[in-house]
Amino acid sequence: MFDLDSATLSRMLTALTLGYHAIFATLGVGIPVMISIAEFIGIKKKDPHYTLLARRWTRGFTITVAVGVVTGTAIGLQLSLLWPSFMQLAGKVIALPLFMETFAFFFEAIFLGIYLYTWDRFKNPMYHWLLSIPVVIGSTLSAFFITSVNGFLNTPQGFELEGDTVTSIQPLAAMFNPATPTKVFHVVSTSYLTAAAVLATIAAIYLLKKKNTLYHMKALKLTVVSVFIFAIATAIAGDLSAKFLAEEQPEKLAAGEWHFETEEGADLVVFGTLNENQEVENAIRIPNALSFLAHGDFNAEVTGLDQIPDDEEPPLWIHYMFDLMVSIGFFTLGISLMYMVFWKVKKWNEYHPLLLWGIASLGPLSMAAVEFGWVFAELGRQPWILRGFMTVSEGATTSPYVGWMLILFIGLYTVLSIGCIIALRKIFKGNPAEHELEHRYPEVAAAKEGN
Numbered sequence: 001m002f003d004l005d006s007a008t009l010s011r012m013l014t015a016l017t018l019g020y021h022a023i024f025a026t027l028g029v030g031i032p033v034m035i036s037i038a039e040f041i042g043i044k045k046k047d048p049h050y051t052l053l054a055r056r057w058t059r060g061f062t063i064t065v066a067v068g069v070v071t072g073t074a075i076g077l078q079l080s081l082l083w084p085s086f087m088q089l090a091g092k093v094i095a096l097p098l099f100m101e102t103f104a105f106f107f108e109a110i111f112l113g114i115y116l117y118t119w120d121r122f123k124n125p126m127y128h129w130l131l132s133i134p135v136v137i138g139s140t141l142s143a144f145f146i147t148s149v150n151g152f153l154n155t156p157q158g159f160e161l162e163g164d165t166v167t168s169i170q171p172l173a174a175m176f177n178p179a180t181p182t183k184v185f186h187v188v189s190t191s192y193l194t195a196a197a198v199l200a201t202i203a204a205i206y207l208l209k210k211k212n213t214l215y216h217m218k219a220l221k222l223t224v225v226s227v228f229i230f231a232i233a234t235a236i237a238g239d240l241s242a243k244f245l246a247e248e249q250p251e252k253l254a255a256g257e258w259h260f261e262t263e264e265g266a267d268l269v270v271f272g273t274l275n276e277n278q279e280v281e282n283a284i285r286i287p288n289a290l291s292f293l294a295h296g297d298f299n300a301e302v303t304g305l306d307q308i309p310d311d312e313e314p315p316l317w318i319h320y321m322f323d324l325m326v327s328i329g330f331f332t333l334g335i336s337l338m339y340m341v342f343w344k345v346k347k348w349n350e351y352h353p354l355l356l357w358g359i360a361s362l363g364p365l366s367m368a369a370v371e372f373g374w375v376f377a378e379l380g381r382q383p384w385i386l387r388g389f390m391t392v393s394e395g396a397t398t399s400p401y402v403g404w405m406l407i408l409f410i411g412l413y414t415v416l417s418i419g420c421i422i423a424l425r426k427i428f429k430g431n432p433a434e435h436e437l438e439h440r441y442p443e444v445a446a447a448k449e450g451n
Contacts (some may be wrong), residue, residue, distance in 0.1 A: 004403070005411055007396035010082040013406045017074050018378075018405060019371055020413050024068035025372050029188065029195065030195020031061045032108075036132040038222060043125050048441040049218045051125075052433060054132075058116060058198065065112070065343035065421045072105075077203040082402065086385050086395035093159045094149050096171035101145035106261065108138025127219050140188060147187045150377070151179030155248055156386055182244040188236040194366040196330060199223045201363030204356045215433045220351075221343065221386045228336035234329060237295070246294035249387075250303035254382035255314040255323040256288055258283075259304045266290040271323050274316065314380045320377040328369040387434060400410070 004012075035054045043048030076098075080087055111134035122128050131370040158166050158174030200223035208218045213437075253259070258280050259267045268290040274284025288298040295302070305313055335358045342350035347357075381387055385395040 006398055006400065006402050007393045009402040009406055010396045013393065013402060013409060014167075015077055015378075016406070016409060016413070017071060017078055018374065021068065021075060022070060022370055023099060023372055025143075026191045026194050026367065027061070028068045028196065029139045029191035030193070031057060031064070031199075032112075032132065032136045033138045033192050034195055034199055034223070034226065036063065036129070037226065039125075040221070041130045043129055047218075048437065049215050050222070052215065052437055053222070053362050054438065055119065056428070056433060056436070059427050060424055062112070062116065063420055063427070065087050065109075066422050069105075070416060071413075073322060074412075081087075082397050082407070083385065084202045084397055087389060088155070089161075089164075089390055089395075090152070090164060090386055093154055093156075093171070093174045095277065097145040097152075097175045101142050101149075104138050104141035104145060107173060108135050108142065110373045131440060138271050143182050147184045148175045148177070148180045148194065151177050151183045154377075154381055154386065154387055155179040175412050177300075178248055179244065182237070182241045186234070186241050186373075189230060189233040189237045190366075190370055192334070193234050194363075194370055196223050196230055197250055198363035199364035200227055201360050203360060204359040206355065207351055208356050208360065211242035211434075213434050215437060217351070220359070224336050224339045227332060227362060228340060231329065231333040238329065239264045240328070241291045243295065243303065243311060246302065249380070250309040251305070251312060252314055253294060254303060254305045254308065255316055256318050256380060258271065258316065258319050258377060259290060259302060261306050262301060262304040264301045265289065265299050266294070266304075266438075268293060269319070271320070278316075289350035294381075297335055299364060314382050317378050318379050321372045321379075325369045325372040326409060328365045329370075332366060333364060335359060 003126055035057050038050045038057065039054035042048065042052075042054065045329065115128070115131040115135055118128055152174050155178040156174070157177050158170040158172070159421070202222060203216050203219040203223055206213075207220060242253065245256075254379055257266075260274070260278065267287045267288065268286040269280055270284040270286065272280050275281055289299040291302055292298045294300065334356075339350055339355060339359060341353070342348040342355060383391045383393070385392045
């Protein structure tokens with residue numbers, strides 16, 4: 001492995017860290033929304049099942065936040081150590097969103113602490129629920145600020161480059177670059193979707209274990225309905241993102257769709273393979289669909305790779321990342337819709353094992369789709385680290401010790417993973433929801449006995 005050049009090793013380490021951090025960052029953005037929704041429903045319906053959902057989800061959330069802090073710190077460290085030339089060029093330009101992301105995290109952390117330690121402290125429980133709102137705002141703002149940095153890498157603006165010197169810096173222009181709106185919408189909606197899907201997976205697994213308690217049934221209903229709503233939002237975000245790419249990053253869309261020649265009425269290529277002559281085989285073609293996806297017009301012209309210089313062409317295998325991401329998105333939407341139909345049609349059983357297995361798959365699949373999406377986003381920008389200004393090889397460190405750093409961080413993430421799993425098991429395994437429900441809300445147990 002150490003025979004690899006430092007730029008390649010830097011890319012490997014950064015990919016490892018970003019891929020690992022994406023798991024906890026996604027949950028960190030989405031789980032607070034689900035906590036807030038569950039507690040609000042519990043208060044409005046005076047239903048302790050939903051209130052307990054919020055309590056237990058909050059406990060698990062604190063563990064993922066702790067791991068996310070470590071991995072987020074590692075990203076900041078690696079930016080300086082692995083990409084010094086890039087930071088020298090762009091560091092001053094993106095300093096504002098980087099600082100604001102830290103501010104948003106501390107804002108979230110402060111209110112999360114208050115939220116955790118003020119359960120049952122208010123006569124009116126709505127006051128406690130209100131404390132969840134700043135947590136939601138803080139987590140979503142964190143996603144906004146850090147995603148705006150990624151948007152800047154794709155559509156840099158807000159500065160001028162005179163030789164190697166950055167001048168005329170406009171931090172707000174850099175932060176609100178053309179990629180920011182669609183990227184933020186896509187990241188936030190998928191985070192909400194993935195968090196709901198992970199919680200739906202947990203509920204479905206408990207029901208498959210024949211723990212058919214009212215608590216888990218209500219958890220399943222809340223999470224799957226949320227999955228459906230957020231899946232629709234994600235589909236809209238994906239459509240807007242494709243139209244953005246067609247205008248601002250045509251090379252990424254063309255590589256992702258194996259669109260080699262500029263033409264009107266372009267077909268959408270789904271999966272398939274490339275032969276030695278870079279001709280598409282074994283693919284499903286949807287006539288004129290790429291033109292509609294890119295421009296909202298079935299006959300619109302779509303830029304192909306024939307208009308892109310060879311040395312600026314992204315790797316073509318990102319096509320599979322795009323297809324997998326979209327396929328999982330449609331599967332998620334379909335399974336959640338099926339559950340809702342089964343739920344509404346009284347003759348059908350929404351707890352059928354096959355349907356529950358489908359729901360149980362949504363969490364892992366949604367998280368995989370997040371990872372596929374980020375791979376597509378980052379490799380689709382290649383060979384640029386800062387599009388149009390600096391290539392990845394130009395931005396990377398020349399240090400000979402990156403390989404040892406990679407080994408060190410692999411060890412760190414292994415320890416973090418084991419610690420996270422152990423902590424979550426300690427919190428929940430010895431304290432089943434039904435026991436906690438009876439302990440905290442004895443009126444529920446009394447009502448059960450009365451029935």
